[in-house]
Each structure stands twice: as structure tokens, then as C-alpha cells.
Amino acid sequence: MRKPFLLRYWLRIGATCALLSAIAGMPVCADETPVTPTTTLAQLATAIDAQIEQPRFASASWGIAVVSLDTGRTLYAHDADRLLQPASTAKLYTAAVVLDTIGTDYRIPTQLLATRPILQGHLEGSLILRGMGDPTLGASDTNADWADQLAMQLVASGVHDVRGDLIADDTYFGGPSAGSGWEARDLQNWFAVPASALSVQENVVGLTVMPSKIVGYPAALNFDPPDAMTHVVNNLVTGAHSDINLYRAPGDSTLYAFGSIAAHSEPQTFKLAIADPAWYAGTRLREALERHGIHIHGALRVQHWPEQDTTEVDKAVVLAQVLSPPLMNILQSGLKRSQNLYLQNLLQIAGVKAQASAEQAGGPSPGFLSSEAWGIRALHQLLERIGIAPDTAQIEDGAGLSRQDLSTANAMVQLLRYLSSQPYGEQLRDALPDAGLDGTLEWRMRNTAAADNVHAKTGSMTNVRCLVGYVTTASGERLAFAIMLNNYLRDADDPTPSRNLDAIAELLAAFGGHS
Structure with a gap:
């Protein structure tokens, strides 16, 4: 989670409902108009298009991918191969390499x-x-x-x-x-x-x-x-x-x-x-x-x-x-709260383990690499095994604070599909914020089909909003989705863009059709 720089704090604190919501756990003040459920893929696409094609997003960049975990088919895509800044949704990459390198029970x-x-x-x-x-x-x-x-x-x-x-x-x-x-x-x-x-x-x-x-x-x-x-x-x-x-x-x-x-x-x-x-x-x-x-x-x-x-x-x-506590407990706390220290430290622990394994294997020395760089190296190796191409995911840190972090929506969804197939898949899903109930989604999507259904990582930086995770449709189909918005300059009177991301997630939760 990242907030604007606070040098002159008194000018910033309490300035917007979005900032207050993130800091104090208060509900956002955007319009909570319920979405209209859809039953066909064409209707779903039209409803999502209506959310992202509003005039206020004319200069912004959207990347969206929605894929069925049950059939592998794509339900919706919009610029899903465009590299965008993931903000704190990059923590999902960190979670993947940490679980792969260290495991769930390490203390x-x-x-x-x-x-x-x-x-x-x-x-x-x-x-x-x-x-x-x-x-x-x-x-x-x-x-x-x-x-x-x-x-x-x-x-x-x-x-x-x-x-x-x-x-x-x-x-x-x-x-x-x-x-x-x-x-x-x-x-x-x-x-x-x-x-x-x-x-x-x-x-x-x-x-x-x-x-x-x-x-x-x-x-x-x-x-x-x-x-x-x-x-x-x-x-x-x-x-x-x-x-x-x-x-x-x-x-x-x-x-x-x-x-x-x-x-x-x-x-x-x-x-x-x-x-x-x-x-x-x-x-x-x-x-x-x-x-x-x-x-x-x-x-x-x-x-x-x-x-x-x-x-x-x-x-x-x-x-x-x-x-x-066991590593999965730390991950859960870090993902629910979007706690940057937790994920950055875990990446470096994975890096120390990866360095030790490389030295024991006796391969050629790469010269000095920081613990963070060793962790990122292990991440690249994991992504190669998963089949995520290097030009679709470039992650530099463990927390998602870096403006150099880039990912496509398709790469994010491919990562989610891999994570869901692992023995710890259900644990990781439950470690994500639960819409309307806890973490950074506690006050979002309440009283909708997404509540206690969408489990997703949020991402927030200046001009960046992302939501990446899992949802089950009204017809019982399990989906992985990535919704990424970059380069959005919000006017003071505009509703928070998080509401539009949530509306898309709600459309997926209420979808009555099949892929």
C-alpha cells in the first residue's frame, strides 16, 4: 500500500474520502449504485465496457483479464497484454516465490x-x-x-x-x-x-x-x-x-x-x-x-x-x-493489510535461501547480488517454469512500491491460475482481503454478490488502482481476474476509481452465464 508523500501533513490528512478510507478503515464515499446482473458473455462485456469507457477515463489505461479456473476460457479481456504498474498487487508475485522457496510452515x-x-x-x-x-x-x-x-x-x-x-x-x-x-x-x-x-x-x-x-x-x-x-x-x-x-x-x-x-x-x-x-x-x-x-x-x-x-x-x-508465526500466517497478515515491510522482508528471506541453494549447487558466481536481487532472480526462475514470459512481468521489489514494477493483466491471471493449483491454493485465497469483511476490502462491495465472495489483492498508488484475485459467479464458475487502471488523473469532484473496479468485480460475481 502506498500513500502520497506527506511532508506537509496538515494539508493532506483528511483531504479525500479515499485517503481516509485507506488510513482509518472508513467506507469510501463513492456512489454505491448496484450493478445489473448479466447472463451472457456479450452482456457481461457490454456492462464492463460501460464502466471503463466513461469520459473521465479517456486518457487513462485499462488492462483487464478474466479467465475461468474451471474451463481455462477467457470471459473478458481488454488490453490484457499491456504492461501496467501493478502497485501492491505485485505482492502476489512475492507470495508465489516465497511459498515456492520457503514453504508455508517456516518460522x-x-x-x-x-x-x-x-x-x-x-x-x-x-x-x-x-x-x-x-x-x-x-x-x-x-x-x-x-x-x-x-x-x-x-x-x-x-x-x-x-x-x-x-x-x-x-x-x-x-x-x-x-x-x-x-x-x-x-x-x-x-x-x-x-x-x-x-x-x-x-x-x-x-x-x-x-x-x-x-x-x-x-x-x-x-x-x-x-x-x-x-x-x-x-x-x-x-x-x-x-x-x-x-x-x-x-x-x-x-x-x-x-x-x-x-x-x-x-x-x-x-x-x-x-x-x-x-x-x-x-x-x-x-x-x-x-x-x-x-x-x-x-x-x-x-x-x-x-x-x-x-x-x-x-x-x-x-x-x-x-x-x-508460520510463514503463511505472516503472508496472510501482509496481504490482508497490504503491509509492505512484511512482503519486502519475506522476499529477502527467499533471496537468502536462493543464494544458499545456488552456492551449494556450485554453479558460476553471478558476482554480488543483494538479498532482494537473489529473491527476484528466484522469482524469474519460477515465472519461467510457470510459463510467464519475462516481457510480461518485470518486478523489482517485494512490496509493489517501485514505479519500475510492470505486469500485464494476462500475466497476473496466469499467476493466479498457478497459485490456485498448488497445495496451498485455498490457504492463499483465504489470505487475500475478503470483500466487505476484512483487510483492505473491508468497506468495499458490501451488500453485493461480491461480498464474502471476491478475494483479491488491492493496489493503490498515485494515478494507479488495481484489483487482482478470485471470484465465484452466480452460476458457480470459479474465475481469476486482474483489473488494472493506470495514468488516471482524478478531478476532485470525481468518484474514486476504486468504485469502478469494484463494479466490475460485482458484475463477475453476479454473472449468471458460463464461459
């Missing part, structure tokens, strides 16, 4: 390691917190108490004193923390957090801005958690009106707040990316160790790629570990 470890002996409760060296890509670490519904779990296991092993540093190590992933093609202006925002092998609390920090009681005095900045931002320069003052500006340069940990917030106004809240998740994870662990009576003599250090490994992790002993 991602986060470990405490030691490379020196333990003598009478004293660790004669540094303690290493080793992340291996778990994006759910510290999330409220999984291992929220992960640091205490590790500390208690360390106590149970007899350690009460560490005579070295605490090292937070996220070098399990090789490569930059931002995905390929991610825009620099997005990187301070909650939807484009660093994809770190040592992620914690989804790498998001909350910020509340509160005015002073006196005009001209500094505004208060309250962070949740309070110490997740390492450097803050606050030049934000209380004034006559609100003009809140928040800026952190790519690669820099300093957050600058400047402008003004209106006196006597309500507090303003924002969600920002944590600049250094590994460092923050280390601070949480150190606090937990102290709570459980384990003293660290040294400093907290972080080890990031491309720093050389000085800790000899390959020779380390595991003293404690916590495990993520």
Missing part, C-alpha cells in the same frame, strides 16, 4: 548468540542479537514480549553478566534497506520503512504534535515509543495557523520538525519510519536484560551491511531464540 528465528565461552555465569565476550528477517517481531499480536523472552532464556542458561558489547546485527540481509525503485521522498513514511533483518514493532514510530498554551513557544513532540527516534531537531512553534513540516533526509537519522501548529488546536498524530530498527531493537533488548538482572559491561553497537562481519557469527552458539 523465522531471532537469536542471541555468543562466540566466547561462558564461565561461572560470565559471558567472556560480546552478546549478539541476530535478526534473520522476522517482520512481526514486537508486533502486538505476535511476540510483543520478545525481548523479555530472550532475556529469560539467557537467565535460564546461567548467564548473568556480559563482559563485552551488545551487538545488534542485521547483516543477514545483504543490500540497501530500501527496496529497488522506492522513491526517496517516501522513505520517512510508515508505508516505506527500512526492510531490516532486525525489524521491530513494524519499524514504525508514532508522533503526536501538541501546541503550547502560549503563541510563539515551541510545540511539544511526543514519540511512541519514546526513544525510537535518535536525533530530533524541533523548530516547530505554536502560531496562528497550522503548517507542520516533518523531514528526514534519506540515509540520515535526524528528523527535522519546523513550521507551526495553531494555538488551542487538537494534537496532530503521524506515523513515521524508524531510521535504524536494529539500533532500536538493541535498546529494547538491553532494557529487558537489565530488568532480568543481566548486566552488559560494554556498549550497544549495531552491525549493518556492508560492514564486514567481525563477530564470527558462523561459529557462534545459540543461547536463546524466539520464532515468528
